[in-house]
Every structure is written in structure tokens, then in C-alpha cells.
Amino acid sequence: MKLLMKNAIKVLVLTFISVQFFTSCNKTETALSDQVLMVPADAGLVIDADLQSLSTKIPSDDIDMSKFQGLPGYDYDNGLLSSLCDDSIKSGIAQTNVVAFLVSEEKFGAAVALDDVVAFENKIKSLSEDESLDIKEKDGIKYCEIDGDSTILHWNESKALFTGGYSLKEALTLFNQTKEQSIATNSEFMSFYADKKDISVWMDMEAYMEFAENSSNLKYTTGVPLMSEFKDMYNGIYASYYMEFLNGEIDVVQKMTPLNKAKKLYDKFYNPAPETALLEATPGKSYLFASGAFKLQELMEMLKSVPEVQNALDDEEAQRILKSIKGDMVISISDFASGPIPIPNAVIGLSVNDKTIFDELTGLDGIQAEEKDGYTVLLVQMFQIYLSQKDDLLLVTTDENIIKAFAAGKAYDENITNSEHKDAAKSVGYFYINLDLDTYPDAIRGMLQSKLGEDFNEISEELCLKDITSSTNYKTCESHTEVKLKNKEVNSLVALYHMVDKIISME
Numbered sequence: 001m002k003l004l005m006k007n008a009i010k011v012l013v014l015t016f017i018s019v020q021f022f023t024s025c026n027k028t029e030t031a032l033s034d035q036v037l038m039v040p041a042d043a044g045l046v047i048d049a050d051l052q053s054l055s056t057k058i059p060s061d062d063i064d065m066s067k068f069q070g071l072p073g074y075d076y077d078n079g080l081l082s083s084l085c086d087d088s089i090k091s092g093i094a095q096t097n098v099v100a101f102l103v104s105e106e107k108f109g110a111a112v113a114l115d116d117v118v119a120f121e122n123k124i125k126s127l128s129e130d131e132s133l134d135i136k137e138k139d140g141i142k143y144c145e146i147d148g149d150s151t152i153l154h155w156n157e158s159k160a161l162f163t164g165g166y167s168l169k170e171a172l173t174l175f176n177q178t179k180e181q182s183i184a185t186n187s188e189f190m191s192f193y194a195d196k197k198d199i200s201v202w203m204d205m206e207a208y209m210e211f212a213e214n215s216s217n218l219k220y221t222t223g224v225p226l227m228s229e230f231k232d233m234y235n236g237i238y239a240s241y242y243m244e245f246l247n248g249e250i251d252v253v254q255k256m257t258p259l260n261k262a263k264k265l266y267d268k269f270y271n272p273a274p275e276t277a278l279l280e281a282t283p284g285k286s287y288l289f290a291s292g293a294f295k296l297q298e299l300m301e302m303l304k305s306v307p308e309v310q311n312a313l314d315d316e317e318a319q320r321i322l323k324s325i326k327g328d329m330v331i332s333i334s335d336f337a338s339g340p341i342p343i344p345n346a347v348i349g350l351s352v353n354d355k356t357i358f359d360e361l362t363g364l365d366g367i368q369a370e371e372k373d374g375y376t377v378l379l380v381q382m383f384q385i386y387l388s389q390k391d392d393l394l395l396v397t398t399d400e401n402i403i404k405a406f407a408a409g410k411a412y413d414e415n416i417t418n419s420e421h422k423d424a425a426k427s428v429g430y431f432y433i434n435l436d437l438d439t440y441p442d443a444i445r446g447m448l449q450s451k452l453g454e455d456f457n458e459i460s461e462e463l464c465l466k467d468i469t470s471s472t473n474y475k476t477c478e479s480h481t482e483v484k485l486k487n488k489e490v491n492s493l494v495a496l497y498h499m500v501d502k503i504i505s506m507e
Contacts, residue, residue: 032184034159035099035111036193038174039183044207045102046183048193048200052095057198057245057493092119093160101183104210106165109174117157124153141175143168188238188257197244197251198493205234233268237261248488250496254479262477269298270428272474274328278349280411281395281402283334284419287344287440289432291416291424293474296327324356326392330416334399335441342443343383347397358389361396374407427471429479435465436486455506462502464495 039046094115102108114120124135124144133144143154151164154175163171183189192202209231242253256262271293279291300322303309312318328351336342350357361378362369368379375388377400386403387396395406405412417425424430437445437460449456470481485495 032179032193033097033099034113035097036184037177037179037182038109038111038159038161039099039101040103040174040177041181041183041185042207043101043103043183044204044210046189046202047100048196048202049098050196050198050200051097053198054245054493055095057491058497091123092116092121094158103207104165107163108165109161109163109171111159111161113159114155114157117155120155120160141172143172191257192238192240195240195242197242197253199243201241203239205237205239206231209234233265237265245491245493247491248485250483250492252481252483254481256477259477266428266474266477269295269302270474271295271328273426273428274330274424275351275393276417276425277390277393277406278328278330278351278395279416279425281349281406282330282332282347282416283399283402283412284414284416284421286332286334286421286432287336287434288333289331289416289421289424289430291330291427291430292328293428294327294329296322296325299327320356321360324352324354326351326353332416336444337398338441338443342441342447343398345397345399347395347399347402349393349395351392352389352394353392355389358387358394361387375403421469423471426473426475428474429470429472431470432467434467435463436467437463458506459503462499464499 036048092114094113096113098110098112100108100110121135121142124133133146135142135144137143141154141156143152145152145168151162152166152168152171154161154163154171159175161171161175163174166174179185186204188204189202192200236258238257240255240257242251244251256265274291274293282289300309300313304313312322328349330347330349332347333344334347335345337345352358362376364378370377370379374390375386378385378387383398384400385396385398386400387394388403388407389395390406390409395403397403402412411417416422421430421432434440437448445456445460452459464485464487466484466486468481468483470479472479483492485492487495
């Protein structure tokens, strides 16, 4: 049961595949639900799912979670919590929100409201034989201990609380606690709660650090690294995530508050935006585009505790190259060359401290280098790569027109700054990927078809996603991600469920 609770919380944070859990226990929103009042004041992570909203976006009778068995990060369990949510009518769970929380690696919980306690108890009793549940009652509150004393269920006429890692007395205290004892005493949480969407996640970064540093699944989910030796930087900082399923798109917003403290964190690791000249050198049309304005040396110092990073830093050659990079960067695939091999027309741009990388590239064994007017041509077998360094900016591309403009100090005619990706010019991090296979050249589609065989057409038809765009604003310390669908009329939650359902159904 403890594993079930941990998996449920992990799934809520990392993915929205577990729609059954959300839509089978729907919600009528109140200003501050009883479920929130059962969250302890020292919770480092709180997840609220607005199940009333979610239930209107996908019919619960369409969901068969057994189809998702075996997917990464999801382990379907027919235990107590899953059984209760399989049928909210028979289980007596009210049409209200579900709230999950983590206090530490060992202490966690989830709360729901009840509208039919008799049905709820009948469901509990029906599980007693398998789960060996011994239901007890004291002062009008019923409870049972599950899996020894590691997980406890408390309930009364109106609410139920699952807890793990708490003693019976501690769990009862949570069940009965007042607003003044709960997470509602935190003004930052209350601001978060007032803005909540379909799925909302709140983190007290200081408390979260205490247990996230030992969990690889949680460690890198906040948008900034979580390294224990730097945890003092997160004192007094809170992160909020909001996910909303709209017609034709999914919106995800991430905020860090309060702004004055978040700004200090951003100032340490980011520049306001990448060099304009790099963006102006990059074509506005793109199948894949990413840009960033990082203080790379600061980031590398923080990331030393990651083994792969430390291994790189231990290598003298890699260390020399890394020290050469300032941190502004762009990467783009704007097109694909025609011919039997669809070579991407790519651009890579960097701000650099010296000519180390330029010299490394032009001095590689087996590569012929030809100097032209302000740029260098590298002959790599049958391919040509063009590069040029102007002061502290280095550009590498497979398109000679791009390098000619850059070498001449001119902006590419239709570049990132005057395209649909112009927000990259005010973003510390920007990402875009085109997921609509119908828009890709025939050579790419043919290559995929040769790999997937006759499944390709069916997969291509079922893929409902159009593109993903994400940007992070330096001034507001907010990130915004939009996942757009091909069909703007259908709700994104419905489309995603049916897409995953169809693909899983294929052999």
C-alpha cells in the first residue's frame, strides 16, 4: 500500500496519463476544501486535482486504466486506493477535489471528501478479506491500519484521509486539524490555491529539498537544479505549477515566488536573454528550435554533484571546451536537404570566451578546411559545414547563406526575432518542436515509414499533437509551456487519452 501511495503521488507530478484517478472522484469547488485543511503546515509538496473540471473534459466510463500497465512510471494497482476510485458511486467518494501531499521521504498522504459514508464503508469492508483490514471506531471517527502500521485510513461522515509514515495519533491529529494548524496558514500557499487550475502543484522549496535530494525522480522536476550543497539558495522560495486542459491545447505555467527572492536565483544562473545576433542569424522557420542565456560556469559548479557532469569536468579536454563557453546558445533545424539522405539544415550558435572551439573544429583530423570571406568551410566526406566566429560569437551551420549573412554582420532576412518565436529574444530559455508529421518532408516521412513499417500510417494518423512551445521570462521568473493539438475543437484531455489508448492497443 505504501508503494501504491508513492506511485500515485509520483504519477500526479510527472504525468497526466492517470486520468482515471482524477475523473472518478470529481469536485465541486469551494473556497478552501476540507481536504486542504488536512494538509500539514510543514508539507513540502501539495498536489490539487480539480476533478470537477477534469470530469467535464473526459467521460469517466471511457477510461480503462488496465491498458496502461507496463508504461514507464505507472504501475496499475488493484489495491485499496485504486479500488475506491474505480467507481465513485459505489465507493461513496464525493464529487470533490483530491489533495495529495508530501512532508518527507516517509511521510505523505491523500485526502478525499465523501457523500455516502455507507457506500464508502461497504467498499472498505469488501476489501477487508484481501487487505486484512481491521476497522475500528473512536469518537465518531473510523480507521483501519493497512500494511502493518505504515499506512492508515481515517474517515467520518464527510471526509477520508490516507496517510503513510504517520503514527495513529499523528494521523488523527491531521484528520481533525483546524485551518490555523494546516497549510492554509502559509500565505504563499493561499495565493497559489487561489489561482489553481485542473492540476496544480505547490512546492516549498526549502522543505522539498530535504527529501528531494535523495530521489532522482523528484530532483530535476522544478526547472532549476536541486543540489543539496546549494540548498540554502532555496530558503523562502516557493514553486507553483498549473496545468489546464483546454480545447486544442494544454497550458502549463510555472512560477517562483516571492519575486524578489526568485530573481536573485535567476540572476545567479541566467542572463536576461541570449545575444540578439545569434537569434538574428537563425531562420525563423523551424522544426526544432532552442535557445538559452545561461551563466554556464555557475551552472557547472552547481551540477558537479551529478556524476556525468563531474566525469566531464575531470576530463582535461572537456574542461577546456566547457570553460570556453559563456552560455548564450541557439540550436535549430530549419529544413532538410533534398536527396536520398534528408540531412538537416542546422544552426548551432554559442557565445564564447575564446577561439578554443573554433580551433578544435578546424583542426580535426581528416577534415579539410577552406577559408572564405569571413567564414570557414569544413569538408566532411560528402558534406560541407560552415563556421564563423565574430568576436565572442561562434556560429556553425550546414547552410552557406546563413553563414554568409552572419560573417557580413547582417541579420538573416526571416529570422527568429521577426518570427512566431520572437519571444526567444526575452526568454532565458526557449524551446519549440514541431510534432505534426504531416508537415515534414517526404524524405523524413519515408525514413520513419521504413523503420515502423505498416504501423507508420496508423501512428501518424493517431498522433494528435501539433507542437510544443516553452519559454521562461527573466523579469517575471515564470515559465509557460503550450502543447498544441491539431484539432482545436476537441478538449486536449480527451484527445490525449484516445491517442495513448490507440497506440497502446497496437501490437
